[in-house]
Amino acid sequence: MRGGGLWQLGQSIARQLARPDHKKSSSAASAAAARRYFASGGGDLKKTVLYDFHVEHGGKMVPFAGWSMPIQYKDSIMDSTVNCRENGSLFDVSHMCGLSLKGKDAIAFLEKLVIADVASLAPGTGSLTVFTNEKGGAIDDSVITKVTEDHIYLVVNAGCRDKDLAHIEEHMKAFKAKGGDVAWHIHDERSLLALQGPLAAPVLQHLTKDDLSKFYFGEFRILEINGATCFLTRTGYTGEDGFEISVPSENALDLAKALLEKSEGKIRLTGLGARDSLRLEAGLCLYGNDMEQHITPVEAGLTWAIGKRRRAEGGFLGAEVILKQLADGPTIRRVGFTSSGPPPRSHSEIQDASGANIGEVTSGGFSPCLKKNISMGYVKSGLHKAGTNVKLVVRGKAYDGVVTKMPFVPTKYYKPS
Numbered sequence: 001m002r003g004g005g006l007w008q009l010g011q012s013i014a015r016q017l018a019r020p021d022h023k024k025s026s027s028a029a030s031a032a033a034a035r036r037y038f039a040s041g042g043g044d045l046k047k048t049v050l051y052d053f054h055v056e057h058g059g060k061m062v063p064f065a066g067w068s069m070p071i072q073y074k075d076s077i078m079d080s081t082v083n084c085r086e087n088g089s090l091f092d093v094s095h096m097c098g099l100s101l102k103g104k105d106a107i108a109f110l111e112k113l114v115i116a117d118v119a120s121l122a123p124g125t126g127s128l129t130v131f132t133n134e135k136g137g138a139i140d141d142s143v144i145t146k147v148t149e150d151h152i153y154l155v156v157n158a159g160c161r162d163k164d165l166a167h168i169e170e171h172m173k174a175f176k177a178k179g180g181d182v183a184w185h186i187h188d189e190r191s192l193l194a195l196q197g198p199l200a201a202p203v204l205q206h207l208t209k210d211d212l213s214k215f216y217f218g219e220f221r222i223l224e225i226n227g228a229t230c231f232l233t234r235t236g237y238t239g240e241d242g243f244e245i246s247v248p249s250e251n252a253l254d255l256a257k258a259l260l261e262k263s264e265g266k267i268r269l270t271g272l273g274a275r276d277s278l279r280l281e282a283g284l285c286l287y288g289n290d291m292e293q294h295i296t297p298v299e300a301g302l303t304w305a306i307g308k309r310r311r312a313e314g315g316f317l318g319a320e321v322i323l324k325q326l327a328d329g330p331t332i333r334r335v336g337f338t339s340s341g342p343p344p345r346s347h348s349e350i351q352d353a354s355g356a357n358i359g360e361v362t363s364g365g366f367s368p369c370l371k372k373n374i375s376m377g378y379v380k381s382g383l384h385k386a387g388t389n390v391k392l393v394v395r396g397k398a399y400d401g402v403v404t405k406m407p408f409v410p411t412k413y414y415k416p417s
Contacts, residue, residue, distance in 0.1 A: 048094040049191055049249045050256060057269050065158035067095040070271040080274035081281075081368040084238055085409070088197025089270035089278075090259055095158040096192055097165070098231075098246055102151050103182040109175050110152055113168065114144065115297055115316055117307020121146040124220050126153075126233060128305055130297045131164065136318030136325070137293040138300065140164050141285065143235055143244075145220040153220065153231060155192070155244070157287050190231075191252035195259060196242030196278075199267055201414065204243060206262045207255075217241070217413040226251070226258045237275065239282025239411040280374060281367050283336055283406025289346060290334060290362045290376060298325040299378065301334045332359065333384040336376045336406035337392060341399030343373040344392040350379055351391040351398060358383050361392065367408060374408045375401075 045068040054061065059070035070092070072080060080089065101110055107118045116129035126145030130138050140160040145153045156164045165186070172182060195204060205212050207226040215221065220233045228251035236242035247255050260267060276286070285291045291300050296318070298306075303326065310316065314323055337344070348361040364375030375392070383390070386405045391398035 046095070048092055049252050050092045050094070053253055053256060054092065054269070059269070059271065062272075064272060065095055065161075067158065069095060070269070072271040072273045073269050075268065077271075077273040077277060078368040080268065080270045081277045083266075083268055084197045084270060084274065084278055085240060085369055086198070088195065088199040088203065088240075088242075088263060088267035089238070089274065090256060090267055091194040091196065091270055091275055092191075092256070093194050093244070094191040094249075094252070097156045097158065097161045098153065098187040098190060098192060099156070099165075100147075100151060100153050100185045100187065101182055102185070103180075104150050105175070105180045106150055106152050106182045107146070109172065109180055109182040110144070111310075112175070112316060113171060114142070115302075115306045115310055115322070116144060117309045118144065118146060118152065120307060120309060123148050126218055126220055126235070128302075130291075130300075130302060130305060131167065132297070132316060132318040132322070133293060134317050135294075136296040136298075136321030138287070138291040138295055138297060139167060139293060141287055141291060141302075143233065145233060147220065147222070159288060187246065189249060190246045191249045193245045193247060193252065193256060193259075194236055194242065195245060195267070196236045196238045196240045197267065198241065198412070199263055200240070200242040203259060203263045203267060207258055217415050226255045228255060230255075234414060237282075237284060238278040239284070239407055239409055239413075240278075241412050241414045274368075277365060277368055280363055280365055280376070281369055281407065281409040282411060283376065283408060285334075286363060295378075296322055296325060296330065298322055299330045299332050299334065329381060331381055332378045333381055334362075334376060334378055335384045335386075336374065336404045336408060337361070337364075337390065337401045338404045338408075339373045339375065339392045339399055339401030341373070341392075341397070342394045344375045344377075344394050344399075344401075348375075348377075349393040350377055350401075351393065352383060353389055353391070355391065355398070358390070369409055374404075376406065379403070 047068050054070045058074040061068045062071045111118050113131050114129040116127050129144050131140045142154050142156050147153050201212050210223045217234050231246035233244045343366050344361045344364040350359040352358050359379035361375050361377035367374045386403050388403040390401045392401040
């Protein structure tokens with residue numbers, strides 16, 4: 001879901017991790033590769049309020065989506081990935097854009113732009129959704145939350161911020177011109193931290209009086225954490241249990257320090273590099289790579305995000321295309337792969353057993369937790385079933401692969417038993 005352009009970084013990391021000496025060299029080499037790639041971005045980079053904190057803790061800063069962000073810290077990307085699953089990670093994701101839609105028609109307005117059944121969400125709950133265009137393609141993915149019946153909170157990708165805001169504003173003007181009651185607020189006054197991993201809940205519980213044991217995956221609350229009023233969502237981009245914490249920027253540094261202190265060193269600051277490895281292991285899409293404007297939610301394997309009422313009524317951009325695909329089936333489908341040889345990269349060709357082209361890899365790398373190559377991509381329908389043997393072409397040579405069910409690493413979302 002979250003990144004918009006991070007796939008290039010992920011491929012640099014994957015190439016380094018695939019080397020026989022990746023354990024020793026991945027930290028410096030992949031950071032250098034990322035700096036070389038992103039240095040071409042130029043311009044004045046924005047900094048989160050934690051920038052100095054990252055540098056003090058050994059963060060290797062690289063340009064990303066107009067921001068200076070840590071790709072990793074002193075430990076390797078492999079070690080950071082494993083530690084997130086065994087203990088926990090704290091990510092600064094303040095470059096992402098949080099915004100609120102308010103008004104008695106906020107839900108009706110948003111449902112014109114996304115595939116989710118927003119009206120049926122209970123207050124204090126949310127879901128992943130997709131903003132679609134007139135052809136049914138994905139403009140961006142987003143986690144949305146119904147705070148109340150007239151307040152929706154959502155977070156959009158950093159690399160898609162300008163495009164998304166322009167899209168929302170254009171349609172909001174037309175909606176309001178017809179008498180619709182909706183307004184928006186962009187939360188530039190807040191920072192966003194992602195606390196992920198098995199220790200996330202017990203550590204966070206030290207800093208709030210609210211009982212987190214009755215707070216489940218996909219739920220949202222406004223509560224006091226470490227003395228600050230925060231928007232808390234039990235969600236993340238790693239496949240682990242965890243939280244995204246929207247905190248007033250003046251309180252972000254104190255909160256980050258408190259979370260690390262309460263973990264007694266087990267939860268570590270973690271950068272974009274490990275975040276990409278974690279989301280790939282969890283089988284999660286990265287916009288700009290696994291989803292783009294010409295890929296529909298059905299093709300991307302996100303049919304579960306299309307609400308039952310929305311399937312019956314439509315009413316969102318591109319509904320005719322998407323509903324037809326639901327009825328007839330898409331011609332291509334996103335699937336996962338495991339493979340031999342070097343890790344496949346974005347745009348690696350996928351072949352059937354006879355060598356005919358059947359698709360293309362969109363994300364790939366070496367899994368730090370599984371110690372093998374994993375990837376995802378799109379293949380022709382009919383060749384998408386788990387266990388189907390394929391060939392993945394890397395640097396002109398075809399290597400054996402097999403369609404593999406995702407997530408590659410089982411998810412651990414906290415849900416009612």
